[in-house]
Structures are given as structure tokens and as C-alpha cells.
Amino acid sequence: MTDYGKMIPKDFWEAVRGGKFNKPTSGVSHGYAQANLVILPKKYALDFMIFAQRNPKPCPIIDILEVGEITPPLSKGADIRQDIPKYRIYQEGVLVSEEEDIRDLWREDFVSFLLGCSFTFESALLEEGISIKHIEQSKNVAMYKTNIACKEAGIFRGNMVVSMRPIKGRDITKVVEITSKFPEVHGAPIHIGNPEEIGIQDIDNPEYGDAISIGKDEIPVFWACGVTPQLLALNAKPEIMITHAPGYMFVTNIKNEDLSKG
Structure with missing residues (x-):
């Protein structure tokens, strides 16, 4: 194989x-x-x-x-x-x-x-022993539309798309620290916790990718996502x-x- x-x-x-x-x-x-x-x-x-x-x-x-x-x-x-x-x-x-x-x-x-x-900073997370559930489950990462407005430019305007990874509560600080070192691949999370605060009403039904279950000891962590331009295309x-x-x-x-x- x-x-x-x-x-x-x-x-x-x-x-x-x-x-x-x-x-x-x-x-x-x-x-x-x-x-x-x-x-x-x-x-x-x-x-x-x-x-x-x-x-x-x-x-x-x-x-x-x-x-x-x-x-x-x-x-x-x-x-x-x-x-x-x-x-x-x-x-x-x-x-x-x-x-x-x-x-x-x-x-x-x-x-x-x-x-x-x-996906780039996932290697750094794995090296530190952080579990990446969509990799473990051979799934695509879960991605969602949000209510976070992007700054307009020319014909391009619209809201941000985010990716989500369930992270164990004890690992949140380490995950933020690691991903913040990668600003050219989205950097630190833009939101941690309650998905409704950024306009996500149903965490079990992502607009893109696959649904990933969130365990009782896990917290949903959201990063800005490069699928955002595809949402902008609908407006532009x-x-x-x-x-x-x-x-x-x-x-x-x-x-x-x-x-x-x-």
C-alpha cells in the first residue's frame, strides 16, 4: 500500500x-x-x-x-x-x-x-502529539460558512469560511501557540468554542467537507479557511x-x- x-x-x-x-x-x-x-x-x-x-x-x-x-x-x-x-x-x-x-x-x-x-500546520500539531480527528477517521476537514464579514475589494465581497478541528481542552493553549507560528497558512484560530457566535447553527452539517464528531472532552476550534474565495465567487x-x-x-x-x- x-x-x-x-x-x-x-x-x-x-x-x-x-x-x-x-x-x-x-x-x-x-x-x-x-x-x-x-x-x-x-x-x-x-x-x-x-x-x-x-x-x-x-x-x-x-x-x-x-x-x-x-x-x-x-x-x-x-x-x-x-x-x-x-x-x-x-x-x-x-x-x-x-x-x-x-x-x-x-x-x-x-x-x-x-x-x-x-493542512500545513497539521504536521506541527501531530509532531506535538495533538490528535487530528479528520485524519484519524480518513475524512475531509469540516468547513463552515460564518457571519464574519471580509473586507471588500473590487468585485469581491462576502463572509469568511472556517475550518474546524475538535481539540481536547487540555491541548487548546498548545494548539494556539503552535498554529500562531504559521501566519501564512491561516495562523492562530479565529474562534474557540460556541459555533453559534460566528453564525454556525448546525455544527453537524458543514457546508464543505465532512462532519466530524466532537467528544465530551473536546472543544470546537475554528480557523480562517482558504475556501472563502469560493463563497465570494457566488457574489462576484x-x-x-x-x-x-x-x-x-x-x-x-x-x-x-x-x-x-x-
């Missing part, structure tokens, strides 16, 4: 291209940062870059590709059109399809953004916007420690 956790990014890209891996990427390529993807026509790129700069918690930029380029500068050898297990295609604000390869949809005016992903309605499917990330060549500030 292939151990994708020990696989270097180059080999993982080849596995994805070959159709050998088509699951959420939490836990793969330990030690390497994962990223959310946003692809937009050039005419929308400046608006989105300003939006990301104004909202670094949900949209921390870790790499940007030149217009029409398919290889991230910090991940040489990759092809952004086929090295993610699943993509989402939005047209005029409507999710029209999910694809495993977007080469047929590629346009020379596309600009691609890679945003930091909280660009002619086309391509993203990763929630939980199906791009594995970069960037080492986790290179994104740590501690």
Missing part, C-alpha cells in the same frame, strides 16, 4: 496526474506546505490580490503565477492544471462542474494564486473562476518550516 504521507511533492504530482490519488490531501507529503488555488482571468486578478492583502487570515498568498503560466515559481516541475486531485469550475457565480484535469479549460489570460492552507460572479475542490489541495515544494515564524 502506497504511503502518501512520505511521498515527496514531485512523486505526488505524478500520482495525481496518473489518476492514482483522488482523495482529500490532508496528511500527504509530510513536511511540505499545501495550498488553496484560485484561478481568474487577468481582468479580475488585481481585485483579488487586493482582497487577499486586506484579508490575510482567510487568503494568505504564498505564491502567484504570471499571466498564462502553469508552473508555480516555488514548485518547479508542477503543472497547476493537473496536479490537484479535484478542481471546481464556477461560471457567473455558479458551480458548474468538478474536474480532475483543467487543461482543456486553460486560457492564456489566466492568473493563478496559491493561498496558504491549514466572474465569467469563470477555477479553484481546488474543498480539501483537495495543491501540494507545494515549500517546506513547512519555511512558513513558520517561530
